[in-house]
Amino acid sequence: MRSLNTLAFSAVVACAAFAAGFLGSLTGLGGGVVIVPLLTLVFGADIHYAIGASLVSVIGTSSGAAAAYVKEGFTNLRIGMLLEVATTFGALVGATLVAVLSTNVIAVIFGLVLLQSAWLASRPRADHLTADLAPDPLAARLRLDGTFPTEQGEVRYRVRNVPAGFALMWVAGVLSGLLGIGSGAVKVLAMDQLMLLPFKVSTATSNFMIGVTAAASAGIFLHRGYIVPGLAMPVMLGVLAGSMVGARLLFRTPTQRLRRLFAVVVALLAIEMIYHGFAGKI
Amino acid sequence: MTDRDASMPAPDPRLQHFVGNLLRYGVLLAAAVVLSGGMLYLAHHGGTVPDYRRFEGQPAYLRSVIGIAGGALKLDERAVVQLGLVLLIATPIARVALSAVAFAFERDRTYVLITLLVLALLLWSLLG
Numbered sequence: 001m002r003s004l005n006t007l008a009f010s011a012v013v014a015c016a017a018f019a020a021g022f023l024g025s026l027t028g029l030g031g032g033v034v035i036v037p038l039l040t041l042v043f044g045a046d047i048h049y050a051i052g053a054s055l056v057s058v059i060g061t062s063s064g065a066a067a068a069y070v071k072e073g074f075t076n077l078r079i080g081m082l083l084e085v086a087t088t089f090g091a092l093v094g095a096t097l098v099a100v101l102s103t104n105v106i107a108v109i110f111g112l113v114l115l116q117s118a119w120l121a122s123r124p125r126a127d128h129l130t131a132d133l134a135p136d137p138l139a140a141r142l143r144l145d146g147t148f149p150t151e152q153g154e155v156r157y158r159v160r161n162v163p164a165g166f167a168l169m170w171v172a173g174v175l176s177g178l179l180g181i182g183s184g185a186v187k188v189l190a191m192d193q194l195m196l197l198p199f200k201v202s203t204a205t206s207n208f209m210i211g212v213t214a215a216a217s218a219g220i221f222l223h224r225g226y227i228v229p230g231l232a233m234p235v236m237l238g239v240l241a242g243s244m245v246g247a248r249l250l251f252r253t254p255t256q257r258l259r260r261l262f263a264v265v266v267a268l269l270a271i272e273m274i275y276h277g278f279a280g281k282i
Numbered sequence: 283m284t285d286r287d288a289s290m291p292a293p294d295p296r297l298q299h300f301v302g303n304l305l306r307y308g309v310l311l312a313a314a315v316v317l318s319g320g321m322l323y324l325a326h327h328g329g330t331v332p333d334y335r336r337f338e339g340q341p342a343y344l345r346s347v348i349g350i351a352g353g354a355l356k357l358d359e360r361a362v363v364q365l366g367l368v369l370l371i372a373t374p375i376a377r378v379a380l381s382a383v384a385f386a387f388e389r390d391r392t393y394v395l396i397t398l399l400v401l402a403l404l405l406w407s408l409l410g
Binding site: 003004005006007009010039043044045046048049056059060062063064066067068070071073077078081082084085088089092095142143208211212214215216217218219220222223224225227228229230231232233234236237240 | 298299301302303305306308309312313316317319320323324327328329330331332334335336337338339340344345346347359360361363364367368370371372373374375377378381384385390392393396397399400403404406407408409410
């Protein structure tokens with residue numbers, strides 16, 4: 001791909017980023033997970049530049065989608081902000097680790113996280129009914145329990161396992177800063193599986209957190225020179241446009257089959273990243 | 283349903299509306315700035331062959347908010363793109379700042395402090 005001039009290169013990258021953003025928003029996996037493999041494996045970019053461009057586009061999709069989530073009232077701002085303490089600290093650690101770890105190690109970790117995302121995306125998500133549980137003392141003290149709107153009116157939910165969720169969120173922050181992704185899959189795992197949040201609440205809250213977590217490492221990336229305008233420009237614009245179109249079509253598409261298809265693509269990219277990492281080719 | 287600790291006050295709809303608009307217009311503004319910088323960049327460098335295969339970092343003025351603002355004022359095309367990216371990075375930070383205001387209206391001191399801690403980390407990362 002290196003023979004392309006800047007104009008052609010930008011156009012091709014923007015189209016690929018559009019497809020990534022489109023599929024990412026339709027499947028709920030986010031465009032970030034495929035941007036880094038795309039830029040490194042297909043376009044031959046250095047992984048530092050790829051991570052920088054991907055992270056910026058992650059912020060764009062998060063803030064772009066948040067405008068819709070804010071209106072619906074599913075976001076639990078208290079849970080989000082409390083867990084943000086863990087993810088921001090984690091993101092600062094992760095962004096610092098990028099300079100220390102070899103690119104091959106980063107590629108292998110990236111591949112493993114992609115595999116987890118693909119596995120999670122291919123499974124149906126079940127809603128927990130926690131209204132009748134006794135309040136968890138810590139969650140009650142932090143006023144984390146809430147209600148969310150349904151067709152039958154407001155439904156109450158209780159929050160569980162706050163310390164474990166907080167710890168897993170720190171890991172999500174480290175991965176976000178290290179890999180330039182939103183870590184949505186790990187965040188949802190923490191909130192769905194550990195803290196037992198209803199999935200609409202965890203999805204909306206996770207979307208809010210993704211942007212904040214990414215903003216924490218973006219500053220460090222900027223100072224280090226990982227964010228390069230010529231590459232970040234087509235990626236950011238492409239992912240943003242793709243995710244906006246995807247969000248509009250969300251309710252008119254058979255997402256279950258699409259999710260499975262995208263999960264397969266992500267899994268293949270994961271194996272490719274791990275292979276390249278072990279072969280020392282990243 | 284009677285335990286007081288579990289009741290969450292309804293968020294102020296006007297503030298929610300404002301936050302939603304701030305994010306939407308913030309993202310659109312950032313995209314417009316990136317696009318205009320990108321057009322200038324392509325007009326000047328469209329014919330060159332880019333090379334991102336090896337990591338070489340960036341010139342110092344493209345790596346700090348102050349340097350980027352200075353470069354953008356001189357219409358340096360790469361600085362204009364970076365300015366748009368910085369505006370984008372600022373959208374979640376602005377949302378956190380507004381959340382601190384929202385918690386302050388609810389007189390929830392614990393969450394005002396938690397939010398200010400997150401805000402301080404974000405500003406330190408971006409400006410520090």
